[in-house]
Amino acid sequence: MWLRLLLQLIDPPGGRSVSFALNGTEVSVPDDGSSLLDTLREHLNCRSVKDGCSPQGQCGCCTVWVDDAPRVSCVTATRRVVGRRVTTLEGLTDELRRRWTDAFVQTGASQCGFCTPGIVMRLASLEHRRGGADDAAVRTALAAHLCRCTGWQSIVEAARLALSPAPPPPAGRAPVLAAWRAQVEGPAFQSSGAEIVQGGGGFADDTAPHDALVVLAPGEGAAEPVATLAEARRRAGSVPGRNSTVALSHPVAVPEGDWALTLRTTWVEPAYLEPDASWCAPGGVPATPLANGGAFGGKRRSPVASLARRLADDQGRPVRVLWSRETVVRYGPKRPPVAIGVRADGSGVMRVARPSGSADLTPLRRAVAAQLPDLSLEEVVVAGPPVAPEIRGAGWAEAAVVRAVLPWCRAGVTGPGHRVEVRRPGAGRAVVALDAAGEVHVEVWAGEVLDEVTLRSYCLGAVHQGLSWVRREGIALDESGAVQDLTIRSFGILSARDTPEVHITIHASDGWPVNGSDAVFAAAAAAAWLADGLAPEWPTRR
Numbered sequence: 001m002w003l004r005l006l007l008q009l010i011d012p013p014g015g016r017s018v019s020f021a022l023n024g025t026e027v028s029v030p031d032d033g034s035s036l037l038d039t040l041r042e043h044l045n046c047r048s049v050k051d052g053c054s055p056q057g058q059c060g061c062c063t064v065w066v067d068d069a070p071r072v073s074c075v076t077a078t079r080r081v082v083g084r085r086v087t088t089l090e091g092l093t094d095e096l097r098r099r100w101t102d103a104f105v106q107t108g109a110s111q112c113g114f115c116t117p118g119i120v121m122r123l124a125s126l127e128h129r130r131g132g133a134d135d136a137a138v139r140t141a142l143a144a145h146l147c148r149c150t151g152w153q154s155i156v157e158a159a160r161l162a163l164s165p166a167p168p169p170p171a172g173r174a175p176v177l178a179a180w181r182a183q184v185e186g187p188a189f190q191s192s193g194a195e196i197v198q199g200g201g202g203f204a205d206d207t208a209p210h211d212a213l214v215v216l217a218p219g220e221g222a223a224e225p226v227a228t229l230a231e232a233r234r235r236a237g238s239v240p241g242r243n244s245t246v247a248l249s250h251p252v253a254v255p256e257g258d259w260a261l262t263l264r265t266t267w268v269e270p271a272y273l274e275p276d277a278s279w280c281a282p283g284g285v286p287a288t289p290l291a292n293g294g295a296f297g298g299k300r301r302s303p304v305a306s307l308a309r310r311l312a313d314d315q316g317r318p319v320r321v322l323w324s325r326e327t328v329v330r331y332g333p334k335r336p337p338v339a340i341g342v343r344a345d346g347s348g349v350m351r352v353a354r355p356s357g358s359a360d361l362t363p364l365r366r367a368v369a370a371q372l373p374d375l376s377l378e379e380v381v382v383a384g385p386p387v388a389p390e391i392r393g394a395g396w397a398e399a400a401v402v403r404a405v406l407p408w409c410r411a412g413v414t415g416p417g418h419r420v421e422v423r424r425p426g427a428g429r430a431v432v433a434l435d436a437a438g439e440v441h442v443e444v445w446a447g448e449v450l451d452e453v454t455l456r457s458y459c460l461g462a463v464h465q466g467l468s469w470v471r472r473e474g475i476a477l478d479e480s481g482a483v484q485d486l487t488i489r490s491f492g493i494l495s496a497r498d499t500p501e502v503h504i505t506i507h508a509s510d511g512w513p514v515n516g517s518d519a520v521f522a523a524a525a526a527a528a529w530l531a532d533g534l535a536p537e538w539p540t541r542r
């Protein structure tokens with residue numbers, strides 16, 4: 001009994017704490033059952049550690065070191081690190097942090113930057129633990145991560161640079177020109193530089209005040225705001241998402257016709273890494289969920305900002321609104337599935353899935369007409385998650401792909417080794433070919449280059465996204481249209497190990513800078529489809 005009383009004096013019920021060393025300093029935090037990720041962000045203000053999929057443990061954005069080994073902090077209980085050493089990007093030695101940051105900036109290996117601190121922690125640990133790593137080891141290490149923007153190759157190049165015995169001094173780049181090129185390539189403002197690599201992209205939940213109430217919003221509905229994220233997680237009762245065994249579906253049929261070429265696609269997740277988030281003070285302007293980039297158009301209509309504003313006004317206090325990864329997958333808009341039948345002269349039909357709750361598809365209709373004017377467009381009501389016309393070139397890219405491969409189709413030629421060309425009206429031009437070894441050769445024309453590293457980085461990302469879309473990506477639905485594949489790994493995104501080498505040639509001109517990566521995206525998709533024999537359904541290799 002005396003011993004219990006003594007323990008209660010030292011560690012009263014409800015007031016327990018846990019202690020560990022964070023970046024070389026002993027810290028004590030409340031023992032509220034949180035994950036290490038939530039402890040680092042909520043109690044210790046470590047905002048370089050990101051939440052891309054908690055509690056799924058699949059995106060790698062929350063990677064830190066525990067006793068010098070990389071750990072995914074969203075699935076590490078804080079109690080497990082009692083008495084141990086935890087290191088975040090802020091705690092790396094100045095030399096290590098600067099060298100990796102310079103390497104990422106120099107190679108354009110960070111775009112939105114949400115994935116980057118976790119990747120840096122993983123790759124820097126290769127050096128720390130093994131005295132270095134080759135490209136294969138780097139690609140293997142990247143299997144624990146997801147980057148949707150860069151397409152991996154520039155990250156491998158950054159690691160090569162950072163791990164070289166004598167990295168060259170950082171090349172001088174003009175940040176304004178890099179940001180200009182990034183804005184031309186992305187749908188929203190995006191900057192690049194050391195602060196982006198180190199996680200300072202201005203993401204909405206990183207800038208929220210500490211006294212803000214928290215809502216883990218279920219879809220477009222609003223849960224009651226509570227004082228802490230730990231409490232919000234308890235109330236939401238969220239469970240790790242799952243990979244389903246349900247087969248992918250192609251919900252739209254190609255109409256009967258004498259077609260030279262047909263294509264059916266499935267539901268594709270935009271798969272941006274920062275889940276929708278916003279916060280707002282009463283009467284204030286809500287923080288944008290777009291942050292450093294546009295999420296490939298997937299967050300253009302996100303309800304979190306207006307919800308944060310309404311709840312803040314109701315509560316008379318700042319309110320944070322967060323979507324979990326599972327909520328993003330269940331309720332966020334998808335790339336619309338299509339079915340296309342086209343004749344040799346380019347005339348035909350494109351049917352587009354439009355579940356209830358989807359956005360108006362008029363912009364998609366216009367974009368398709370600009371590419372193939374004789375392709376009539378029909379909307380088909382099907383059960384499924386909402387779709388949106390803003391998601392990277394939706395409709396336009398499908399029409400551009402069909403148009404690009406039609407000459408080869410007419411000639412009865414498929415397989416690798418053929419150059420396909422795509423021009424985006426009012427924007428750039430790209431020619432892409434896959435060689436027999438699967439490597440990708442890209443030429444791009446995008447007006448004045450402004451910053452070659454940035455344009456190349458976006459083109460590498462576009463190739464990855466195009467190949468991944470045609471060959472691997474899709475999410476399964478059940479018969480009622482409810483999404484079944486709820487985890488990041490189930491989206492089918494090409495891993496670093498499966499992504500082929502890409503060779504980019506940029507043709508400079510003194511014309512006005514225009515978007516080049518959208519043309520690269522569609523041309524890479526067309527070249528991959530041609531190499532895969534123009535199979536009538538995507539994905540072709542899942």
Ligand code: FES
Pocket residue numbers: 050051052053054056057058059060061062063072073074075
């Ligand atoms: S947030 Fe931890 S792995 Fe994604």
Ligand code: FES
Pocket residue numbers: 109110111112113114115116146147148149150273
């Ligand atoms: S830079 Fe990797 S997800 Fe955006």
